[in-house]
Amino acid sequence: MRLFPRLAAAVATLSLSALALAAPTPRPSAGERLDHALLWGRSLDQITAAMTVKLGFQVAPGRPQGALANRYVRLDGERFIELLGLTGADAPLDPGAQADQAALHGAAGARTLVLHSDALDAARAALLARGLAATPVFSAAPDDPDGTGPGTPPRWSLFAVDPSPLSSRLFYIRYAPVRPDIAADRRSAREHPNGARELSALWLLSADAEADRAQLARLGYDRATPVRLAQIGARGYCVAIGASALLALQPDGAGAAADALAQGGAQIAGISIGVADLERARHLVGRGYERTLERYRGLAGASFLAPSRDDLGLWIEFHARDRATGPCGAAAAGAASANAGR
The missing domain is CATH 3.10.180.10 (2,3-Dihydroxybiphenyl 1,2-Dioxygenase, domain 1)
Structure with missing residues (x-):
């Protein structure tokens, strides 16, 4: 006779466990927001001229990265628009740039967006638990032009949701704390004529x-x-x-x-x-x-x-x-x- 209460308790426990497994993993919301968009020009100089002369933005310098080069329109909250253009160099593009160019065919436009998260690993784990695919998290190398040198934290870490569930490509990113000298440059770069x-x-x-x-x-x-x-x-x-x-x-x-x-x-x-x-x-x-x-x-x-x-x-x-x-x-x-x- 005492088996029935135990059986009922066991069934209840299994039911709760099944519900827990069926429920989607909660999304971490720590610091999540739009971070930036990747905006390609027909050339880097062409898009820079449009952003400055016609639209009144200040464009901050970037650097060549193999077959492409970038510049930045920096905004409050460390958000920005990254301007990209091909350099003509005979070098391979990374998979994201290849995908963008396959869609754009050399024209100006944007096909990739990036979201910021303070809890990057947790965000990735939650997406995987929801049945989405994501690349491993990877970071700027110590000798990467976007890095801050050996012995310092990577300037950024990110992963791609690949294939993207959206009509545009999607990445998540997290940054190391900004050094004081870089922070001063960023503040100056956020002063736009418009x-x-x-x-x-x-x-x-x-x-x-x-x-x-x-x-x-x-x-x-x-x-x-x-x-x-x-x-x-x-x-x-x-x-x-x-x-x-x-x-x-x-x-x-x-x-x-x-x-x-x-x-x-x-x-x-x-x-x-x-x-x-x-x-x-x-x-x-x-x-x-x-x-x-x-x-x-x-x-x-x-x-x-x-x-x-x-x-x-x-x-x-x-x-x-x-x-x-x-x-x-x-x-x-x-x-x-x-x-x-x-």
Whole structure:
């Protein structure tokens, strides 16, 4: 008779164990946010000229790395846009650069994004537990140009989610603490004539925004808000990544987004940049492109769109900074008003 309670307890224990195994491993959220996008130019000088003369950014030096070279647009919170161009050197490209170039065919544009995590190993373990594939974590070598010399911690460590579950390639990265002398250089590099301060969002454009939204939820980012971007004719979702966001978009009928997808396939179609003074930025960028740029109410509030697609292979949206809202806070209000008017 005493076996029944023990049997019931055993069944309960097994059931709880099964639930624990079935439940997805919680995603570590320590310091997770957008880190940077890899933006290729037709050449490094071409994209640098567009970013400085037309768009009003300061571009910081990089270095040759075999068959390619890079430069940086540095922003607050150690976020940045990495500018890349082929050097013409007869040297192999790393697998990520090869994949980007296979998609771009020498054109300007972006196909890779990088997320930051303070808990890199835990982030990788959680993704593997969710059935995703990831490369081993690898770091800058002591003699790497991106390193800080023998006897010092690697400047960066990263892994790729490969194959990427998203329509663009995805990496996670972690950095060593920045040395004081380097930190001073970084602060100087963040002073932009256009007043740029933050990388607030990247726009992932594909034929199926719902697929990207579902894969972002699988990655552990399940705070999605429906949105429409009338300025390019797109709809989809705003998905919070820490204090920043990814937009999973698809064309909303005929328009600029449909044209971009037809011409370049799945891509990072836009970058949202928060600026200190929107009118100053609008005047400077309008002068660079020799046209008047109209303001509109975007997902992040008052915004304007730089006509940068021919130069960069993507749009740059500048918006006024608003720390009172979350990464998709204004987007939620915009989505509600857009749906009410449809």
